[in-house]
Amino acid sequence: MRMEPGTAVAETTTAGRRAGWRDSDLWYSFSHSPLAIGSATVGLICVLGALGAPWIAPHDPFNVASLSLLDSFKVPLHSWSYPLGTDEQGRDMLSAIMYGGRVSLAVGAASVLFAVVLGVAVGLVAGYAGGPVDAVLMRAADVQLTFPAILMALLVDGVVGAIVPRERHEAVQFYVIVFAIGISRWPQFARTVRGSTLVERGKDYVAAARVIGIGRLRILFGHILPNVLGPVLVIGTLTLGLAILDEATLSFLGVGLPPTEPSLGTLIRIGDDFLFSGQWWVTVFPGVALVLLVLSINLLGDWLRDALNPRLR
């Protein structure tokens, strides 16, 4: 059977796309970097443990009916039932950490998402519009960068506290934290995206899209956006680690999430009270979990940055 040359070409490309991720440079770099594999494994275990908490955690630390004060301050590794010991209310530490990680991850991911959406939009518009629009947006970013996340959070917390009635505080606290962290992290995305947009804007495909008669918003979000997302992915990963730490810091200081919905930071703060009375595990294990989670995210982010940067290869 004679095959048209074009058909053969088409078939190899389709086959190529099917095995695409295995052929990709990114996968090669990943599979040849023990650090990346290691941190991905640890990170994955943390994330799965956190996300799957309601199904795989040995206990439900929030079910007051199942708690017994008789179980309080059990020492780690003494019983199968409480591998990491229990806290002062008899809650299983392992379960508490898994549920806490869930909250930490949720806050981290939501605030990074908020920062990415805001930062990327601002960066794209600033880079493409140029002139006074660019100047105003970027100065706003500069001003934002002068406020540390903690200060922002305290400020937002104070303002929300004054506006929202007291009984609703706990309900809105999640959003307050997400807003506070997100708003303090967007300028980095805006600056990076603006820089890349300035480069992409001058390329021929943008001129070609204009010549074809495609609208400005479509050019911005349909054509330029995909070309500037690479660095955003890297910064987003690294910022996720930072955002989780921001949240832990806020919770440790007591302005974060309420104890009814404890994150890793809240657990560390609660455990801190017992550190010197000998029950070290109540604060150390959530701390270790936080370190493992953030470290693996950061290491993955570092690897991603190196793998996506052709100049460092």
Place this chain on the structure above:
Amino acid sequence: MPLLDVRDLTVEFPTRRGTLRALDGVSLALEPGEVLGVVGESGAGKSLTGTAIIGLLAPPGRIAGGQILLDGTRIDTLPEEAMRRLRGRRIGAIFQDPLTTLNPLLPIGRQLTETIRTHLSLSAAEARERAVHWLDEVGIPAASRRIDAYPHEFSGGQRQRVVIALALCAEPQVVIADEPTTALDVSVQAQIITLLKRLTREHGTAVMLITHDMGVIAETADRVAVMYAGRIAELGPVAEVVRQPAHPYTKGLMGSIPSLEHRVARLAQIDGAMPRLDAIPRGCAFHPRCPLAFDRCRTERPEMMPAGPTVAACWRTAAQPAQAMRAADA
């Protein structure tokens, strides 16, 4: 009535050291289905003419005078939104480098369907069908399967074919092709030119073909405009301009084309270089380099005047064409 009528187009760039006049009174017309070649040295204003017509002059460049009419309607004064709807639909454009004209992260099919749906009210499926049809038309093999491929999966020549499909898929009346073959190697150039010529003839599209390659012009164009220092030096049917150029600059250009038939030791050349935009001489811009220049050329700017079968901006050929030609031949 011509399809595209450019009258006395003047484009200026205000700079710190004064206003530069990059196009000065350019007039040309494009009939339906016609191929008009625009030639000239780098910086003569060829591409700028195209950019001005399509309304994409980069600031601070601006149209300082003249009119651009499409089908009898002025388009140089249209608001941006109306101009946007016109681009691609009524005036298409093809750029020099097919490697950078396509968005590297979008499948070519998406770029085609996006263009089609921007201008024609078609459903996604209809637009896709049309995109496949156009890919087929420009000679991409197995178009229905290749439509979801990314630009890097095509060769340079194929990418330029895709770019041509992109420019023509909304069936514009005019296409401005700015050096469409410069980035391609010679054998592919011929294919692309043939393709462009066939498609535009089939669809009755008028083409403004900007190039510095006289060979491409001679093969493709019906008429040719020769540009020099932001002005048109000579305009006429391609055969006449090539065979008996009236303007000394055109003559110099033709003399500098290597020929297979006549072996010459050294190709003719035009001495000197085109003037900078801030130092265009008074009178005829070409006079410092012109072997035939006389007093009038140095003081008074020549308008376009009939010179035999063509129209040229030259005092010599207008005043005494026969003598001038003899002098130039000598």
